[in-house]
Amino acid sequence: MDEADVALRNLTYGLFVESGRAPTIHETAARIGATPDDVWAGWKRLHDDHALVLQAHTRELRMANPFSAVPTAYQVFADDRWWYANCAWDAFGICAALHVDGHIEASCADCGEPITVHVQDERPDDHGLLFHCVVPAARWWDDIVFT
Amino acid sequence: MNLFRSEEHISRWLGPRDRGATIPVAKLCELAHAWWGNRIDPYWQPRTREQNQAILSALGLTDAFWNLSAGEDVS
Secondary structure: OOHHHHHHHHHHHHHHHHHOOOOOHHHHHHHHOOOHHHHHHHHHHHHHOOOOEEOOOOOOEEEEOOEEOOOOOEEEEEOOEEEEEOOHHHHHHHHHHHOOOEEEEEEOOOOOOEEEEEEEOOEEOOOOOEEEEOOOHHHHHHOOOOO | OEEEOOHHHHHHHHOOOOOOEEEEHHHHHHHHHHHHOOOOOOOOOOOOHHHHHHHHHHOOOOOHHHOOOOOOOOO
């Protein structure tokens, strides 16, 4: 990952946090005076480097981990805004990335019972919950959306 | 990567599938802060696989399940 791609990645994340949603390719290009094709080429390299995740069939972002560009079962209220996280790990990651307290709205993957977790000073208020990961770490990026 | 009410719920949800790794939510929160804490820093730089592995190891996640050996270089 060269410096230009790191800069594009950091800009993309900055725009995501600034607006509360995934930036479009045109918004990103306009911000740096580049063409959409230039941004697309950079985003594809970043996708290949696991620095962000693109949609499979459109020129859009799918993930800027821990943030999700699409609605998910993990919603996070942090920094006066609602966000979608890609998974339970990322839900806590949004509070971590923003360096704020927050709360997570999700549900038990088994029974569907709603789960609300408040995160304050980097700690959850419900210590009885469990996190389960099915895919071993070495295979997380085989199919990151499934993971 | 999901949340569950209890071990019983995990077992029921898995059914015949192989079990992965389970950690308490407090450990998950700690992991998330170590892993994602620098994610929107304006001067963010990619981490190496070794750096990522060190984060997991520092939290006691050292068994084979958490071994990143196949190429987790950035996230």
